[in-house]
Amino acid sequence: MFSEKFKEAVRKAVGSEKLIVGVVHWKARDRLIDEVKKREDAEIIEVTDKNRNELHQNIVDRIGFQ
Structure with missing residues (x-):
């Protein structure tokens, strides 16, 4: 996850009202991943x-969805 444009797009998407x-x-480790996982509205399914x-x-x- 090196692209700043990608990271900004992810932040914008998860900050919207849409379901993501x-x-x-x-094994992935990144500050952005941690941010998303810690969101109160995030659900993690293994x-x-x-x-x-x-x-x-x-x-x-x-x-x-149908």
């Missing part, structure tokens, strides 16, 4: 071997 679905590798096949449908159901 993002994926971050669990993808595991056990849940990965059904997780996409669970997320779609939760956010109300």
Whole structure:
């Protein structure tokens, strides 16, 4: 995550009223990632071997997409 333009776009997106679905590798370390993860309105869902096949449908159901 070296691009300042990308970081600013992420900050703008998560600061908006829109729902943002993002994926971050669990080993990723960056101040921006930490900022987003610490947000009160952020929800972190771990993808595991056990849940990965059904997780996409669970997320779609939760956010109300058809």
